[in-house]
Amino acid sequence: AECLKQEISCPFNDCGCEYRGDRTAFIQHMKESLGIHLNLAGKTISIQKQLIKLYEERSNEQKICIDLLSRKVNALEKTYGAQYIWRIDNYHEKFQEAVTNKKSTLYSPTFLTSRHGYYLGLSICLFGDGKAKGKYVSLFICIHHGDYDALLPWPFSHRVTFTLLDQNEDVNNRRHLSSSVKPNVCKENNPFLGRPIAERNASFGCPRFADLDVMTKFN
Template sequence: MTESPLTIPIYDGSLVSVRSTGSSMTKAQLTTGLARRKAEPEPKWKSGELPSKYQCPSCSNYLRFPVQFEDCGHYVCSSCLPDIMRVASRCPTCQVPISKDKLVNDKTLQKDIQSLEVYCTNKDKGCDWDGTLRDFPVHFETCGFISVDCLNGCGAKFEKRFMNKHQKDDCPKRTVSCEFCKTSIIFEDEIPHLNVCTEFKIPCPNQCSTEEYPRGKMQDHLENDCTKQESPCPFNECGCEYRGHRPDIEKHMKEAPGIHLNMAGKTIALQKKLLQLYEERSNEQKNWIEILARKVNGLEKNYGAQYIWKIDHYSERLQEARSNKKTTLFSPPFSTSRHGYRLALSICLCGDGKAKGKNVSLFICICRGDYDSLLTWPFSHRVTFTLLDQCEDPDNRRHITYAVKPNVCKENRPFLGRPITDRNASFGAQKFTDLDAMSTLEYIKDDTIYIKVEIDNEEMVPI
């Protein structure tokens, strides 16, 4: 909607600006479009008919926010103006061409029209309201004689004043309470509900008496109280095939105690054998479950709990370390389990710090991982480093091992706490093994060494 500097509303689709004959006016919330304007309810005029000077020639309704054409002096509604400008740009009364620059909002005429005395549109239906046109829209919104649709969506139409009665007594979609189970249901569903309601009373199907029972308790009546219900002998499970009514069952029980006792004895003996077989099978299954549980637990813990780092081109890398060209090598990151700690190894082949030139230094660091928020901090699990002997005979291998148990004191938080950067500072064995020991046995083979690291996860809290 476009508006003039003097705040007269011009509706969607119009590019018209209007000059007002009075001072600025408050913005109004108007219905857009000629079609909707024609659909608005029109009151009944106390004078009998609407005077032609107050009638819009375009929509034939009363002038609402009248706009005057300066060239010819005729009026139209503001809501009709956009269609007129878009289609013909001529006055609908005299067909004189009109210009968007020569339009005036007539406030005085608007006040005169709004002061006209009217009756309600529904006067013929019985509404006795009368007043001014200004008050008519407010009344019409609450008029009890307008047609409305049922709020429950049943499809009924009626005058608004009958809404309460329809909602309470007539609407098939109104909510009612079941008189038996007190459940809230839709009225049109009442009969299907009563067909399954557990509290609805029904007669015994065996017609044992004139008394009625709640549907939900009928089965209990048939099994325990009904004198006409045919049932099997209590020793049916033991092999007795007799069936009869409750009084007959009692008589049958008194006449055949020996037979029933013999059946019961045989059944007990059979059940004892079956129970023994069941216990044996149950114990066997229990043992298998324990074995499988241990295997699963072991597999879960071993997944990623150890890592072997292959370092090739050892001679070249050692020379680079001695010449300070590349003193430290880093392994790819690995995890202690599928969702565990993320770690990485680092090695100084020519030593680090005070061990430089004398020992091989081996370290580990904690890297930032995807599951850190689920893990326990600080890291406190024993780490075991192993330089693997590559001797072909496994019985003659002499691995070099070094274990580190982290001290979770406050000073070691930069090493063991949850990483806030890509990785923490490294910790481990500055004097892992002598440099001279590397050339003994078969720690170096095909110019390659292997470093194994194991993480003790016995005390790790499972996720």
């Protein structure tokens, strides 16, 4: 049998009821404190709702922070990666502008080859440049003046590979087009490959990167 003298706590102790006494008094306490217990339970539920709301808000804030950090990481990878993807929107419109000489050359955003690397930029002539005009797409790269030029080896001697990405929905049928340029390090090419004195060097690359009709075949 249960001992009537055993000291027990009120089951509403977690809600704020501080009662503690023997079993006989406990039964009386439960009968007399019904209203008090309901009031304490109501306050506890209200506090828990507020806490849940606060936790949900904090959770949403953390999700937003994680999303922002993820975007920043992606942006850094694009900005400081050895590979740079240049997406050209509204190709047909820009091609017509090149044909009519309204805007013969397009320029990419500048980018770094690494966090403290070379500062480069791309340019493209969709209707060709010079002798290639009307026959080929001309694609060039240019070395810009960068904040870390003093730390880098000069003249620039790294191989540069240009790739036209085929976006065919069928991955197995994609036929990317690539062309590489290995800089010829010599005194005559210093305006192209040397450490920039002005804002940017002269451009170099592939005047005959791709036939004009190839561009229309790529998705």
